[in-house]
Amino acid sequence: MKIPELLAPAGNMEKAKTAIIYGADAIYLAGKQFGMRAGAGNFSLEEISEILEFAHQHNAKVYVTVNVFPHQNEIHELPKYLQLLNEVKPDGLIIADLGIFRMAKKHAPDIPLHISTQANSVNSEAINFWHDLGASRVVLAREVSYKELLAIRDEVNAELEVFVHGAMCMAYSGRCLISHVLTGRDANRGACTQCCRWKYSIVEEKRPGEYMPVFEDERGTYLFNSKDLCLIEYIPELINAGVDSLKIEGRMKSAYYVATVVRAYRKALDDYLKNPDDYQFDKSLLDEVAKVSHRPYYTGFFFEKQAGTFIESSQNVQTHDFVGVVREYDKSTNLAYVEVRNRIAVGDEVEIMQPHAENKTMKVTQMINVKDDAELQEAHANYDVKIPMGEVKPWSMLRIKIESE
Template identity: 55%
Template sequence: MNKPELLAPAGNLEKLKMALIYGADAVYMGGKSFGLRAFSDNFAEDELKQGIDFAHSLGKKAYITINIFPHNDDLSALPDYIDSIAAMGADAIIVSDLGVFRIARQVAPSLPIHISTQANSTNWSTVQFWQELGASRVVLARELSLTDIKLIRQKVAIELEAFIHGAMCMSYSGRCLISNYLTGRDANRGECAQPCRWKYHVVEESRPGVYFPVAEDERGTYFFNSKDLCLINYIPALIESGLNSFKIEGRMKSVHYVATVVKVYREAIDSYLSAPADFSVKQIWLDELQKVSHREYTTGFYFNKPTEQDQIYTSSSYIQSHDFIGLVKEYNPQTGLAVIEQRNNMKVGEEIEIMQPGAENIMQKIEQMYDAEGAPIEVAPHPQQIITMPMSKPVTPYAMLRRPERRRTSS
């Protein structure tokens, strides 16, 4: 049976490491230029090299995004950039534009090229075209149904990748002009201002300054605002479709988001492959996906054309049930103490949950905490403060501490 790659987003070096440690087979990341997430942390060139080397040390892969639609003034630095990425040992670059594809073929002919979802590959003939040009993989457009994907799989030999989880763009595979028109920030050059999430009213031409609600309620409506994609319930169908890579969206999402979502899909994929006849969706997976920052979930285009039920009209806020409060750096099995880097205010007496790679979650109460000098403390208020804490059970480095969120929603 086809074993799909689980491909995770990496907005910075820490997220890259967490994604791979929590079970991703590969990561995709962008440098400071030429990628479609200009406002994520992204990677300096030395960090790209570190990320690629870290992935390879685990026997995993790293892909670099060069998926903007460049203008003339973007091209002068591109050949040297592609050459440097090839020299670092990247496993592939992800491109959208034929001109970038051409330059990459000239500069680094042996470097594998993946075709971005931005290229709008919605049919088997387009995918076959990229195959004939020498691409090694096509990331399919998000507007495809599972039936479409199966037909493309029958027609082509090239690797196929598709998104299975994360934010959805209201425009055709992300080819959006609204941001550029309203703010001057070009979504197709990595600078999207996400105006699809803004609040809108109607203004009548002869009544400037008089705002009428479009619908829903007196606060306005978010009529471009899509729910997030989530296909955890459909792992068997996705694997049987012949997709080679399952892609998680979210280079601008948090470390907690990346680790949690990767862990859930890793467990689901492995569960199905180990015993297909006995597979069932576990409630714990569904619960975990509610704990990270997200919008309400949808299946996108996979099983039907989206309707009004797949949009959110009343708010652009995110939902999450838990806060990420600490990261385990070290654990001493003799003393039962863990060294923890604080990521959110935590207090003695709070009930917390500990999530760790490849293991079940642990519930415990914070009974004691000590500062870096060993003095007992009641609260850890400082960002990235180093503390020690007794653990009720053994934990591993990169385990994440979280607690039920004090506030129920966040923007």
């Protein structure tokens, strides 16, 4: 039985380390150039070296995206960049453009090449074409169904990577110009503003200024506002299909998001590994992935060719607010050193999510400012505080349930 790797997004150094600590087998990230997700932070070559060392110490891999479609004026900068990457030696390069692929074979010959989902691979011929050219792995388009996946697996030898969780595009595999046209920020260069999720009206040509709403209900219409993908319930199907890598979307998402989603999928995979013949999906993992900001989940194109839109609002939903991360725990004093990310106050009921361990709950009884040892009644983002609690692991994350109105 082949257990797929769990592949997580890493928009910056903190998210990269968080993903690995919480159980990712591999992470993907962008360099400062040519890597999409322009606003995600991104890594210098020195930072790629640093995270590679950290990842390898934890038996994890690092893939670097070079998946833009470069225009002619940029193409001459690529050989140098690829040569530098070849020296740093990430575990894979993720590429969409044929020109970059050709240059990578020449200038980064020591790095395995993966074909990005942006290349829209939806059939075995396309995958075999890339494999024959030298690609070791193909990331399937999100539009491939489970039935198609089974048929493709029988016809190809390349490794297959499948998106299992995260935001979906209403356009075919992200080939979309809405953001570029409306805001000047190009989705195919990593700068998408997700304006497909905004609220739209119709204007008749001869009546400028008269915006006619297209009602789905009284709240309005968000025809293009896709739900978020979640396949955590279908780990046996994904393993049965011989998938090599399960990919979580979201280099723009927070470290808390990455930790929560990685931890949930890690648990589902490990549960399956422990007992493949009698595996029961742990339904509490659906509650876990609901604790991060998301749109309502659905299974995307996995079971049928049907897009799912969330017509009620462009707002995300979540059941919990992330309030802080534990950097250290002092056993002698029972104090956790917490970097605060959102308001937390004495008296709050807090859930503690730990890497590779059960959640705990506790009431905050005391908070001490690390800066001056002053007692605090509440703390806000960028405070460092000490909070008494039972033993917890470093990297644990604190969250508070959002009271429904």
